Amino acid sequence: MHEINLFCFGFGQVAKAFIINLLKNKIKINLLTTSRKKTGEYIYSNLKYINFNFNEKGFDHNLLKEIEKFSHILISTPPINSKDLFFELVKSNNHILKKCKWITYLSSTSVYGDHKGDWVDENSKLFPISKKGKTRIEIENRWKKLSKDYPIQIFRLAGIYSKENNLITRIKKNNSRIIKKKDHKVSRVHLEDISGFLFNSLENFKSGEIYNIADDNPISNEEVLSEILKKYNFKSPMLIDFKDLEDSTLKEFYLASKKVKNNKAKKFFNYELIYPTIWKGLKLL
Numbered sequence: 001m002h003e004i005n006l007f008c009f010g011f012g013q014v015a016k017a018f019i020i021n022l023l024k025n026k027i028k029i030n031l032l033t034t035s036r037k038k039t040g041e042y043i044y045s046n047l048k049y050i051n052f053n054f055n056e057k058g059f060d061h062n063l064l065k066e067i068e069k070f071s072h073i074l075i076s077t078p079p080i081n082s083k084d085l086f087f088e089l090v091k092s093n094n095h096i097l098k099k100c101k102w103i104t105y106l107s108s109t110s111v112y113g114d115h116k117g118d119w120v121d122e123n124s125k126l127f128p129i130s131k132k133g134k135t136r137i138e139i140e141n142r143w144k145k146l147s148k149d150y151p152i153q154i155f156r157l158a159g160i161y162s163k164e165n166n167l168i169t170r171i172k173k174n175n176s177r178i179i180k181k182k183d184h185k186v187s188r189v190h191l192e193d194i195s196g197f198l199f200n201s202l203e204n205f206k207s208g209e210i211y212n213i214a215d216d217n218p219i220s221n222e223e224v225l226s227e228i229l230k231k232y233n234f235k236s237p238m239l240i241d242f243k244d245l246e247d248s249t250l251k252e253f254y255l256a257s258k259k260v261k262n263n264k265a266k267k268f269f270n271y272e273l274i275y276p277t278i279w280k281g282l283k284l285l
Contacts, residue, residue, distance in 0.1 A: 005070045009034050017191045018194075029049075036055055039051065039052050071102065074104050082135045103151055103152040105154050107136050112256070114255060114257055117185060121263070153210070178225050181254050185259050193273050213265055228282070
């Protein structure tokens with residue numbers, strides 16, 4: 001592949017990391033995006049692109065004509081008010097997908113809910129605890145049904161961290177709380193590895209499939225913090241006992257305990273993780 005016509009519904013950290021990866025691999029990109037920015041021309045990493053304003057209140061309808069020209073679509077915005085705004089758009093305008101060769105919907109491993117700390121894979125039962133997790137399942141099912149007619153795959157992303165946004169950077173900014181909960185393992189994935197899986201999926205694609213995108217080593221935040229404090233002369237962030245949590249969203253996260261397997265994605269996309277563990281991602285060990 002030498003050139004790609006890419007439409008990003010949502011232009012956040014994952015979409016931007018994907019763009020960087022494409023540019024690094026010398027792919028010419030014709031880019032169209034949506035965001036809360038005003039409709040107009042912008043530049044990202046020396047790449048000129050067109051952005052259309054899109055939010056829950058409405059959008060510029062000229063966007064529909066533009067999407068029709070694009071062969072690849074990345075959907076990275078989370079549900080808003082229990083709805084996937086792009087799916088709602090497609091539902092009444094599915095002609096905009098007629099030229100598509102590749103559509104990827106980014107979901108979340110929150111759909112698995114609580115598995116009492118056991119491993120889960122793409123065939124595991126879904127026990128979502130949060131409303132967000134339940135909404136994700138509903139939206140996944142809609143996209144999966146549509147995948148009979150259009151080339152659609154679903155990536156379930158684990159907790160994302162990056163060079164710019166991780167536990168170390170949050171501690172430095174004094175913007176971190178560590179929740180104490182025994183044996184609560186967290187599955188994570190580095191931003192660069194998400195972009196790597198996306199890139200490899202351009203050539204290895206099967207419609208209707210779901211893939212877990214996670215690293216190899218689920219581990220608790222407490223264990224990560226312990227290593228950070230050994231290496232750096234940081235003041236320890238606030239430690240909060242799980243039982244004392246008042247934030248309902250955070251509490252739901254810590255009620256759901258599971259370790260996410262990534263075997264299917266690594267094998268199908270023939271992808272070797274750059275950061276197979278949080279230790280390598282943060283250069284701690």
